[in-house]
Amino acid sequence: MTSKQPLVSIRNVTAGYDRNPVLTNVNLDIYPNDFIGVIGPNGGGKTTLSKVLLGILKPYRGKVLFPSGHLNIGYLPQVSQVDRSFPITVQEAVLSGISSRRNWWKPISRGIQSKAEQLISDLGLHDFKERPVGQLSGGQLQRVLLARAIINDPQLLILDEPNTFADRTFEKELYQILESLNQSMTIFLISHDIGTISSIVKTIACVNGTLHYHPSNVLTAEVLQVYNCPIDLITHGELPHRVLKKHS
Incomplete structure (x- = not known):
């Protein structure tokens, strides 16, 4: 090493x-x-x-x-540090992980959308993708944060x-x-x-x-x-x- x-x-x-x-x-x-x-x-x-x-x-x-x-660094914070009142869905939260690496005025590509969908599905969140993060359990929110942290392939x-x-x-x-x-x-x-x-x-x-x-x-x-x-x-x-x- x-x-x-x-x-x-x-x-x-x-x-x-x-x-x-x-x-x-x-x-x-x-x-x-x-x-x-x-x-x-x-x-x-x-x-x-x-x-x-x-x-x-x-x-x-x-x-x-x-x-x-x-x-390129991905970060999964402690759940207690997350503002559950922020009005964002599971899918939007996962996609927010790529916001720092793209120009804000450009639409999210179909490839990124597809990758987010796959991560959400792989982590058992497909049925919750349109749900506000404030309505998730602690474990479900951890899954969302993990997907957000790795969507950029850090x-x-x-x-x-x-x-x-x-x-x-x-x-x-x-x-x-x-x-x-x-x-x-x-x-x-x-x-x-x-x-x-x-x-x-x-x-x-x-x-x-x-x-x-x-x-x-x-x-x-x-x-x-x-x-x-x-x-x-x-x-x-x-x-x-x-x-x-x-x-x-």
Whole structure:
């Protein structure tokens, strides 16, 4: 992987809000077809890092470099960040994912319309395509947001806690979809559930004020301690169990 040119290089980035740093001196190279699971405690900076990558948040110090000059990024936000009152249908929401790459006065091509229809159908939303997004369940809205994020065939797909409101059936389907998408794009998946995502991600980034990149999907409690990543490590054997610190 390291022989390839990275899609993104984050160099010595410090970022936060109101001059209060959330991330300090973060460095990371994101390579083609990596599947990074991003873990860490609440408030550790996972979402802040995604905002820096998306260009929504400008770092106080450091740089985000795109060696190829341009990067097409898809983004699936947390459902809680979506304005459900906005008057838009499922189909319109999916098609809005291509608005930034076309001139507003040009009609949407038949090919794009067809692609949107296919994505809506593939994600089990065909019967809801004319329904306002405000009338959808959390899981249905996640499907819409995923279709919107990938309609542009992004090189990098960023997902922020995509399973928060997903129903159990779609959660399983989602990870299968992501594994398939990873063949053609890099995935940056923020999640609190390392036990679930460890079976599908390739590498892991522990974010807690700074960032430690682990070039494998295998973690131990000792590694998490070294990385200062204070989360419960859940593993799956015949019975799921947590690996916790010894009690003194």
